Amino acid sequence: MRRVRAEILNARRLGAFQSITLVAPEIAERARPGQFVSVAVPDDRRFILRRHFSIHQASRRGGWAGTLEFVFDPHGPGTDWLAEAKAHQFLDVIGPLGKAFAYPRGPSNCLLVSEGHGASSIFFLAQELRARGKRVDMVLGASGESHVFKPIEAKRLSQTIVIVTADGSMGERGSVMDVVPRAAQTAGTEVIYAAGPRRMLRTVAEFCIDQRIPAQVAVEEEMACGTGLCFTCVVPVIRKDGSGYDNLRACTEGPVFNPARVFWDRWMSEETRPVPTPPEGFSPVVSSWPA
């Protein structure tokens, strides 16, 4: 990974999304799908953490060599600030970070499933898979039409595509999982890749485990550093020998994981369990405050 001061080559709107292209050859040359960049926010101390974005494009060759694109949906202080960024401005960027998607050995039919901004890294993956002679099919999900990510390019990148929106404003109405089984059947899918919200990833994971389809998912978890320093971004992952689980850093050991080994019940326990049990072994940072 490298830390660079990268010039913005181009900042543009893409439906509900905002796209930023950077001149960052040091990062672009090494970037692979599933990896992400960490972008520093302004120095006014009001909010301080870097923000993290999947790499959508990295050009190593041709006229755009050395550029890197990421895409986001402005919805909070960090993304709102970035949405105002203009060409020729400089950003403090670290990347490429994290583990990339692995490519299947041998000829394979790959189904690429995404929802919302999860499509960003999936498009990069689609290109790389096609360049390796794999068949790519897609399921592209979103809340509504404006959040369907680059549908025309998606069609160009894939053999078949199913678009599904929660409100039915584009493609079929429903959720990603409503259409994945059919899409996989039609395409003769041998491998599934997915990126998007946790709840969606979990349903895809259950399907893959049930159908014994090898899969990889790219997760998002709140991150402070993005570079492995702070252990705030952990995801519980079951050990290979099944002897328990470890909290692995999504920024370093992820964000791509084998969904069959993610301990979903534990990772999503905040959804069901109101009070946490203290860590095994011991010691909360602050369990209580002296009376």
Place this chain on the structure above:
Amino acid sequence: MAGVKQTLSVDLAGIRLASPVVAASGCAGTGRELAGLTDLRRLGGLVTRSLTFEPSRGWPGPRVAETASGIVTGVGLQNPGVRAFVAEDLPRLARAGIPVMASVGGGSLQGYIRAASILRGEPGIVGLEVYLSGADEENRGLPFYSRIDRMAEVVGAVSRLSTVPVFAKLPALLPDLVPAARGCIRAGAHGLTLIDSVPGMAVDVRRLRPRLGAIIGGLSGPAIRPIALAAVFRVAQDLPQVPVMGVGGIATAEDAVEFLLAGAWAVQVGTALIVNPSAPTEIAQGIAGYLKAKGLASPGDLRERMRLTGEQPARGTSAS
């Protein structure tokens, strides 16, 4: 001013550091991660994440929530255990040539003793820091720092075992901070680290739930700097001979100089390091520039330089 030979080096109870800027506990990874992002040799030193005898998985996530000018984190001392640290992380840190202080945690007196015994005599460790914010199994799960006698017991035991200087790390919001500091020194600590993060919480109002898996975590970053500074000042006024490492919200050289003027002998950088991997190096350079501009030879020259005008409050009272 010509003629003043300038140095950034400091001596903390026998621990010699080439720079007064040290990476704070829990914010510097395992030693592998920073290497690609900054010149490790320019780091004054590094405090490890707190190590317990047994491995700990820490709290479930989410573990970080950003708040105004700070972050609330609840990691819960995730660490591989002190033996795995010695086997895996320490050799790497030693190879990188960074002075390492190991932070020792525990849930009981015995836990601290067992952890400190493993670290005893390990080459590559220049000092220990005793983490006192963990739950004390032998005192209804209250933090160790809630009783001075208990802190003294733990700090005393670790100090007796240790072959290197021991720093006790204290939180700011103790009603009797100065007596607690004295208690730790009397028990055998060679220095103090002030402060640990401040208990804090954040709530997701949209989803009606705490933003951290731990519910309550520790606030760090610029938001706590004035709190940390006051704690350093109070303790340094009372114990001017005791080396104090100041920590809490330091992000720039000016922030660091504040602490050095208030009586700190060195500073640690946590949250700022998480955000900007070269923060410690930049801060050290800035301190050098400041010393030069003031015609001072070393960071230690800043202690007791602060001009305290007006009436001094009587010792021990809090001027609020």
